Amino acid sequence: MGQAVGEAAVRAGLELIPYSFCSSKDSKTKSQIDVGGISVELVGPGQDRDNLIKTLQSQYPNMITVDYTVPDVIHDMVDMYIKHGMPFVMGTTGGDRNRISKEVIESGVYAVIAPNMGKQIVAFQATMETMASNFPGAFSGYTLKVMESHQSSKKDTSGTAKAVVQSFQGLGLNFDVSQIQLIRQPPEQVNVMKVPESALLGHAFHTYQLLSPDGTVTFEFQHNVVGRSTYAEGTVDACLFLAQQVQERAPKTLYNMVDVLRAGAMR
Numbered sequence: 322m323g324q325a326v327g328e329a330a331v332r333a334g335l336e337l338i339p340y341s342f343c344s345s346k347d348s349k350t351k352s353q354i355d356v357g358g359i360s361v362e363l364v365g366p367g368q369d370r371d372n373l374i375k376t377l378q379s380q381y382p383n384m385i386t387v388d389y390t391v392p393d394v395i396h397d398m399v400d401m402y403i404k405h406g407m408p409f410v411m412g413t414t415g416g417d418r419n420r421i422s423k424e425v426i427e428s429g430v431y432a433v434i435a436p437n438m439g440k441q442i443v444a445f446q447a448t449m450e451t452m453a454s455n456f457p458g459a460f461s462g463y464t465l466k467v468m469e470s471h472q473s474s475k476k477d478t479s480g481t482a483k484a485v486v487q488s489f490q491g492l493g494l495n496f497d498v499s500q501i502q503l504i505r506q507p508p509e510q511v512n513v514m515k516v517p518e519s520a521l522l523g524h525a526f527h528t529y530q531l532l533s534p535d536g537t538v539t540f541e542f543q544h545n546v547v548g549r550s551t552y553a554e555g556t557v558d559a560c561l562f563l564a565q566q567v568q569e570r571a572p573k574t575l576y577n578m579v580d581v582l583r584a585g586a587m588r
């Protein structure tokens with residue numbers, strides 16, 4: 322995602338700051354990568370990130386940091402952004418989401434944090450949230466089946482599926498996120514979820530099926546994404562939105578992508 326977002330930022334005419342944090346594995350193998358024609362230096366966790374951040378903050382006072390790392394390091398990354406007062410857009414899933422929200426709000430650091438940045442999926446999430454608040458319990462008694470297929474390198478449960486399940490709970494469904502079915506094996510991805518073979522290394526196919534108590538009514542919601550571009554474009558929208566909130570010293574500091582969409586800030 323980091324590469325895709327960098328390229329989308331360059332396409333949108335933004336200035337890409339030529340540094341990216343990486344894991345220690347990456348910092349040992351290479352120190353420069355090309356992102357949309359810009360040579361970006363990789364900085365591993367062992368390097369002096371604190372001093373680099375201070376230097377970049379004075380060089381680029383309007384800097385927005387984008388985080389697509391891994392659930393294992395999400396809290397360390399948030400701690401670092403808070404410590405340095407760095408406005409950030411975070412697409413990374415996992416971690417303790419309530420803890421992150423609480424810490425970010427208390428710090429007053431500006432942030433957009435969301436498990437999905439794709440405009441139409443964000444609109445779907447907002448619709449489901451509205452449905453749950455307008456018609457609480459409308460689906461009580463129904464049973465829910467949720468399947469999500471992602472590239473086999475993804476270890477955690479889809480953050481998007483977890484967020485949508487929250488709305489289904491509001492609609493009266495008795496369903497826990499631990500019941501979400503994770504599809505990570507290529508044969509099942511191709512044969513059951515109908516993922517094109519060319520997308521096995523990067524896809525997000527979600528299916529939510531609802532069945533009435535007497536079995537006479539079914540609903541099915543599905544969103545299937547091949548590749549990364551929809552999230553990368555949405556991330557750039559989030560950066561532009563957040564930069565504006567920082568500039569205006571908006572009283573609210575923590576946002577999600579539904580806020581960005583409602584503000585009319587998604588292209």
Ligand SMILES: NC(=O)C1=CN([C@@H]2O[C@H](COP(=O)(O)OP(=O)(O)OC[C@H]3O[C@@H](n4cnc5c(N)ncnc54)[C@H](OP(=O)(O)O)[C@@H]3O)[C@@H](O)[C@H]2O)C=CC1
Pocket residue numbers: 322323342343344345346347366389390391392394411412413414415435436437438439474475480552
């Ligand atoms: N909100 C949204 O719309 C979307 C969210 N996501 C989420 O974003 C996250 C990343 O996804 P994806 O890009 O596919 O995953 P990848 O595994 O491709 O990328 C994660 C990157 O984080 C790097 N990394 C690991 N540890 C650190 C660290 N301590 N400091 C800096 N960088 C580190 C990894 O380096 P290395 O490979 O060297 O270990 C890797 O380059 C996941 O949680 C995913 O679910 C994904 C797509 C869209």
Ligand SMILES: O=C(O)C1=N[C@H](C(=O)O)C[C@H](O)C1
Pocket residue numbers: 414436437471472475478479480481482524525
């Ligand atoms: O890892 C991914 O690829 C994605 N992760 C996010 C999630 O966990 O919901 C968003 C999208 O599904 C792609």
